[in-house]
Amino acid sequence: MGPKLPIAEWVEGLVDWLGSTFEWLFGFISSLIEGTVNLFSLLFHFPPALVLIVLVAFLAYRAAGLMLGIFTLLGMLLIANLGFWDHTMDTLALVMTSAFLSVIVGLPLGIWSARNKTVQNTLTPLLDFMQTMPAFVYLIPAVTFFGLGVVPGVIASVIFAVPPTIRLTNLGIRQVPFDLIEAADAFGTTPGQKLWKVQLPLALPTLMAGVNQTIMLSLSMVVIASMIGAQGLGADVYRAVTQLKTGEGFEAGLAVVILAIVLDRLTQHAIKMKPKGEKKH
Incomplete structure (x- = not known):
């Protein structure tokens, strides 16, 4: 079959070179993410x-109606009652940071991809690789x-969650x-005006569906991120798994599920909210 390609050595060499060459950049990125x-x-x-x-x-009630409002109230009260409130807020901070950075990175790349076929053809296999x-x-x-x-943990979440x-x-x-x-072209709009006022x-709605998926994927990374020191509900789940504490693991997992449902429904309905006084057709 011939000699084996030294792919592992190439990757390790590339990582070592990046680490030594761009140490200042990684330090800046680390400070920025930690601050966020x-x-x-x-x-x-x-x-x-x-x-x-x-x-x-109240926001859930305004966005999606009484049922989601009641579920959010009871679900978050249950999280507080189980003693996971602080860890849930830590998890929410990680998810929001990952989603925020994913949107900052993903939105311009998506716009660029839509306006340039070559960029789209280049990004598509890269996104396939990132998701698989x-x-x-x-x-x-x-x-x-x-x-x-x-x-x-945030870096890994962004890589995993930005493709949608x-x-x-x-x-x-x-x-x-x-x-x-x-x-729009007939009215003489500039490319920037056409992008912001028409496209x-x-x-x-489609863009918000992507943001919704990004938030859900970020949340799915919390348990994995806990393996490298990220705090929050993932650390509780991971500790319960390693110590075979089924009950505690179920409680922490329940808190993750409640948070996931609330975030999912809120982001799904955020774009559907109509200004006060707007008539429905």
Whole structure:
């Protein structure tokens, strides 16, 4: 069969070179991500638990109706009662940071991909690779470059979660009816005006579906990220698994499920909210 290709050695050599050459850049990225996580964590931990629960339940009621409002209220009260409130807020800070960074990275790439066929053809196999590679593999270079803690967990989550935002931003813009694009061109709009006033507003439902998937994928990484030092509900689940504490693992897993349902329903209905006084047709 011939000599084996030294792919492992090539990858390790590339990682070593990147680590030594761009150490300053990784340090800057680490500080930026850690600061963002701390900001979200402070935001979620600052108000008393009961105040935040009532506020989120009210937002859920306004976004999706009474049933989701009641579920959110009872679900978050249950999380607080089980003693997982602080860890849930830590998890939410990680998820929001991962989703925020994924949107910042994914939205421009999706727009660029929609406007340039070559970029789309280049990004498509790369996104396929990112979505099919086992999530555990991302932890190895993340730990190598950023050490243990929340930062490599966020980096791995972003790599794992950003493809839906890129794909669906691209899809949403490409699905804008061609006659509307022609009408915008006929009125003499610039490419920037056409993007912000025609394409993005019409693509917003599809774009929000991508953001929803990104948030869900970020949340799915919390348990994996706990293996490299990220705190939150994932650490509780991981500890319960390693110590064979079925009951505690079920409680922590239940908190993850409640958080996932609330985030999923809120992001699904956020784009459907109509301004006050707007008539439904």
